[in-house]
Structure formats: structure tokens, C-alpha cells
Amino acid sequence: MIVTVQPTGISAADVLAVARGDARVELSPATVEAMAASRAIVDDIESSGRPVYGVSTGFGALANTSIAPQRRAELQHALIRSHAAGIGAPMPREVVRAMMLLRVRSLAMGRSGVRPVLAQGLVDLLNHEITPWVPEHGSLGASGDLAPLAHCAIVLLGEGWVLGKDGARMSAAEALHGAGLRPLDLAAKEGLALINGTDGMLGMLLLAIEDAAHLFAMADVTAALAIEAMLGSERPFLPELHSIRPHPGQAASAANIHRLLQDSAIMDSHRDDLAHAVQDAYSMRCAPQVAGAARDTLEFVSLVSSRELVSVVDNPVVLTDGRVESTGNFHGAPLGFAADYLAIAAAEVGAIAERRVDRLLDVTRSRNLPPFLSPDAGVNSGLMIAQYTAAGIVAENRRLASPASVDSLPTSGMQEDHVSMGWAATKKLRTVLDNLTSLLAVELLAGVRGLQLRSPLAPSPAGRAAVAAVEPFAGTPGPDLFLAPVLEQARAVVAGRALRGEIEAAVGPLS
The missing domain is CATH 1.10.275.10 (Fumarase/aspartase (N-terminal domain))
Structure with a gap:
């Protein structure tokens, strides 16, 4: 090319x-x-x-x-x-x-x-x-x-x-x-x-936009796996419930999750059960409201970057009429603000994913899954410490979500007396997204473990694709494994495009 x-x-x-x-x-x-x-x-x-x-x-x-x-x-x-x-x-x-x-x-x-x-x-x-x-x-x-x-x-x-x-x-x-x-x-x-x-800031922001778009789609996938494994309801994701609050990102995320939960024997097994909870927990039921808001944030950030791609950001600039004029177009505030905004959104997508992981592992809230998703809990700890890791990453993302763009230190003898910190904002955004990849990897592994433990009930097509992608390196529920390499491979699955492609082949394109 x-x-x-x-x-x-x-x-x-x-x-x-x-x-x-x-x-x-x-x-x-x-x-x-x-x-x-x-x-x-x-x-x-x-x-x-x-x-x-x-x-x-x-x-x-x-x-x-x-x-x-x-x-x-x-x-x-x-x-x-x-x-x-x-x-x-x-x-x-x-x-x-x-x-x-x-x-x-x-x-x-x-x-x-x-x-x-x-x-x-x-x-x-x-x-x-x-x-x-x-x-x-x-x-x-x-x-x-x-x-x-x-x-x-x-x-x-x-x-x-x-x-x-x-x-x-x-x-x-x-x-x-x-x-x-x-x-x-x-x-x-x-x-x-x-x-x-602003080339460094803009370069990092454009790379982050591509990564965030993929990760937000994968967040819908891992959320659906967790909801299915916890015997959640697909009814909160019906389109008519999201048309009455017309945020486009929310509608897209809800449509994804609803589609991902179809054709599941696990979902069918409890749909008419009177003992089934009338309302799922917020981390399940409100997944589209959080992930959808992040999608709308991403749309705004993409608009900012598209404007910057056709902007003249040098100083001074040479105009076609022969004038050379000083400008402030080099100031990175538009990019710094956008990066901080997207970092906040991405951090929350990871935070709500960690809450679903915690619920999957808790025998009092997981709807009859074994403690920590281990069939022999006690001798084995299952995914207990994987959730610790996720919690630590959520805490780091919260620190990184604190905006860099509100911090200004004057330089150059007070000539440059207000600076954007846009480089720091876009650099830490990339770290937040890398952390989000890890959080979704933990949820992917936990969701797959939950689906495996619902056997012999068959999961949705999306669930079957996820199990097929994860089982070769994570195995089936049983004695504890050395988890670090398993989590690294789960990260690669989340970051890659193969699992998403398999799921889309089965259920249609994800928004």
C-alpha cells in the first residue's frame, strides 16, 4: 500500500x-x-x-x-x-x-x-x-x-x-x-x-481511537458472556427500551448484547422460572448505558481528530497572500480534552466489567456457580486472584482517568504561560486502553468458565465461539492452573480480531 x-x-x-x-x-x-x-x-x-x-x-x-x-x-x-x-x-x-x-x-x-x-x-x-x-x-x-x-x-x-x-x-x-x-x-x-x-498527540489519539472502537465492541461480547453465565435476562436489552432514551451508543451496545444472547439453551432454561430475579444487578442490566456512553464519547473524540487532520498547526504560518502570522494553533487543548474524556469512559467500561467478574466468582450472587468458578473450591482457588488483579487494574485506571489537561505549568520565561499537557493525556489514554484489554481478558476467562460450568446446557453461538477460542489454552474447569500465561493468551484473544470474526460470522456484524 x-x-x-x-x-x-x-x-x-x-x-x-x-x-x-x-x-x-x-x-x-x-x-x-x-x-x-x-x-x-x-x-x-x-x-x-x-x-x-x-x-x-x-x-x-x-x-x-x-x-x-x-x-x-x-x-x-x-x-x-x-x-x-x-x-x-x-x-x-x-x-x-x-x-x-x-x-x-x-x-x-x-x-x-x-x-x-x-x-x-x-x-x-x-x-x-x-x-x-x-x-x-x-x-x-x-x-x-x-x-x-x-x-x-x-x-x-x-x-x-x-x-x-x-x-x-x-x-x-x-x-x-x-x-x-x-x-x-x-x-x-x-x-x-x-x-x-500537535503531531505526537494526534498520532497517539488516532491509534487509541482504533483500539477503543474494537475494545468497546469486545466489552459487549464479554458482558454478554458474563450475563449468560449468571443466568441473566436479555429483556433489558430490547430495542424498545433503548429507543425511549435515544443515545446512539447505548442503542448500539444494547443491540449487540441482545443479539449475542440469542439461541442459548442456558438462557432458555430460566426464562420462565418464577424464581428468576425480576431485575439483574446494575453491572449486568446497565452494561449498555455505560458502554454506550463510552461509544458516544469515542464518536466525539473521532470528530475532534478528524478536524485536526485537516488543520494547520504550525507557527508562524505562511498565508497565500504573502503574510506570515503568529498563531496559537499548536496548542494541544482540543486533543488533551478529548483524550482525557475518552480515558474516563474507557476506565468505566473496565470498571463495570470487573464488577461482573466479582459477581461471577461470588457463590452468593452467581446463581449456583461454584465459589471462584472452581469445582473443587478450598484446595483450589479458581479465579480468585485473577479478580484481585482486575481490581488492581481498575484502581490504576481510576488514577489515570484523572485529567492531565487541567494541569498547566508555565515555561519559557512565562512566554508559554499556559500549556495543554496533551502529550501526557494521550499517552496515559493508551495505558488505560491497554489496561482495559487486561480487564476484558479476565472477564472473557471468567465468562467462559461460567458457561463451561453450566454444561450440559449449550451456550449461545457467541458463547460457543468464546469457549472454542479459550478452551485450547485454559482447558476446562478443574484443578488450578498457572494463570499468568492463561491471562496473557486471553489478552491476545481480546486484542485480536479472530474471536470477534467468529462471533460475527455466527450472529452478524457487531456495532
Whole structure:
């Protein structure tokens, strides 16, 4: 696959294809033309001697410092070196690739005043699978992701570090030489254009959106398994009950769960039982209200990211009429708010899943399932400690759901006196979603154990698919197992697409 970068922007699918699918990248002729026209304006300004931020002046609190013409190229190189000041473990490869492609997108819009060779340099890194070493700490989401983007930009200069094939750090000069690439020399404005913008935040948010969409569908699957195993009712998920509270996400989640519970001998066994509870617990009955609200949150976040994909986030920007104007478009508040909102929603999807796990394991509430889903409880502890693990993860997600975007620390001599913390918000969102994967894995295992223990009653088609996916590595209820590898494999089932595909083949597409 080839992703062609146009001056009108790229799509979220393009970012995912490059970040996760290693698609190749190319610049369209229109992109090269737009960048060249923008650069001509900067060249005219530089020759005129007019003071313009980032072209003939210093940066941040040094914006009023005039830079002599013969030192302006030096200024751009010094900017990259000084701003590549991150520290900590390297960011994942997919995040860095997304960030680089989004910086290409920003330059390609023809408002940054840089030569096409600059965007082509980043394209060459992507196509040669050279991934800069970007430390996790350094961005405040203020003038965008300054430090992370500088760690990408310094590789273009033949300096800094890249991720080696084995994950170890190697010199950028060595990586460029091995790929037959030459370092770039920057011209006026180009260093600033490489690092000013929201590309790291947006890249992480786009990756998180794809993950969240899948996990929210899987949350409906694991909820249905738990409800079926606990002899719950499917009646709270009838469409007419959700049409009277018309939140689209709620209706979609309820429709999923209702469909997943059909054609089940387990459900049939108690449907007309007068002893059956009139109302199930909230963690069962209100699953669509929580997961559905999360889906609606995701829809809002997707809208924010789609706007950002067609936004000019550089500073200063070069307008087509020849003006160069300072902006605040690099500020990450829209992305920080969105990431914090989605983290809250995802944390609650995991929290309600853990409550269903606890109910499945409690002999007083599970409707005649054995304690901790062990047929020989006492000698064996079953899934007791798996629920402890889930509870600990829920507690961590609650801490991570505390918004980063309300925390601002002034920098740059009070020039940057309000920052977004959008990098922190999107980074912790990814952790929340990884934790949600683990929580759904515990519920998947517990739900399957419950269905197995209802034998000889046959579960729903969705339940049968889940049992078939889990049983090869988890076995059937019996003596205790070494649970850690079982949970790791359950995580892989939740994160993967195979089980969802089997279920959809049986019951139809899930929303």
C-alpha cells in the first residue's frame, strides 16, 4: 500500500496504514508545488530584512532577539539540538511513525514555508523504516510536541538516535549511512517548522481511537458472556427500551448484547422460572448505558481528530497572500480534552466489567456457580486472584482517568504561560486502553468458565465461539492452573480480531 500525501491532508486510515502496516509514503506533485510556493514567500521575506518570528528572530522568550542573516541557518540547527531534550524510555515505534507522517502532512499543507526536500526527508525515514528514538518525557503540548518532534528532526541532520532492529539504540548517522541517505542542512524557518505542532498527540489519539472502537465492541461480547453465565435476562436489552432514551451508543451496545444472547439453551432454561430475579444487578442490566456512553464519547473524540487532520498547526504560518502570522494553533487543548474524556469512559467500561467478574466468582450472587468458578473450591482457588488483579487494574485506571489537561505549568520565561499537557493525556489514554484489554481478558476467562460450568446446557453461538477460542489454552474447569500465561493468551484473544470474526460470522456484524 502507498499513502500519497496531498496538500489537503490525509485520513486516519492513512496514519494507521503507515504506523501499523508499514505502508510506503509519497508526496503528490500538488504537495511539492504548494510547499515550493510557500517557501518562495519565506525567501522573499528573508531577503527583505523584515523581522519575522522564527525566520529572523529567536524563539519563545527570545522572540525579540534579532538574528543576523549569516546565522539564521545556524539558528535552525541549534533549535533542533537544544529542543531534542527528552528523557526516559523510547516511545513505541507505531507512535513515532504516526508522528512523522503527521508532520509530513502538516508541512505538505503549504503553510510552513519550507522546501519540499524537508518533507521528503521524513518520507525517506519512513520508507527506509528508520525510527527515531523519541523519549517518553519532554512534551507539555504547549507549542505542540516540541521535544518529541525535535528527536525526530535531529535524525534528519544525521545526529541523535534511532531504534535498532532489536530495540536497542543506535546512532542516526549510522542508520542514514546504511540506508544510503544523506543528512539535511536546514534553511531559515525550517527547524521551527519541523517541531511546532500537535503531531505526537494526534498520532497517539488516532491509534487509541482504533483500539477503543474494537475494545468497546469486545466489552459487549464479554458482558454478554458474563450475563449468560449468571443466568441473566436479555429483556433489558430490547430495542424498545433503548429507543425511549435515544443515545446512539447505548442503542448500539444494547443491540449487540441482545443479539449475542440469542439461541442459548442456558438462557432458555430460566426464562420462565418464577424464581428468576425480576431485575439483574446494575453491572449486568446497565452494561449498555455505560458502554454506550463510552461509544458516544469515542464518536466525539473521532470528530475532534478528524478536524485536526485537516488543520494547520504550525507557527508562524505562511498565508497565500504573502503574510506570515503568529498563531496559537499548536496548542494541544482540543486533543488533551478529548483524550482525557475518552480515558474516563474507557476506565468505566473496565470498571463495570470487573464488577461482573466479582459477581461471577461470588457463590452468593452467581446463581449456583461454584465459589471462584472452581469445582473443587478450598484446595483450589479458581479465579480468585485473577479478580484481585482486575481490581488492581481498575484502581490504576481510576488514577489515570484523572485529567492531565487541567494541569498547566508555565515555561519559557512565562512566554508559554499556559500549556495543554496533551502529550501526557494521550499517552496515559493508551495505558488505560491497554489496561482495559487486561480487564476484558479476565472477564472473557471468567465468562467462559461460567458457561463451561453450566454444561450440559449449550451456550449461545457467541458463547460457543468464546469457549472454542479459550478452551485450547485454559482447558476446562478443574484443578488450578498457572494463570499468568492463561491471562496473557486471553489478552491476545481480546486484542485480536479472530474471536470477534467468529462471533460475527455466527450472529452478524457487531456495532
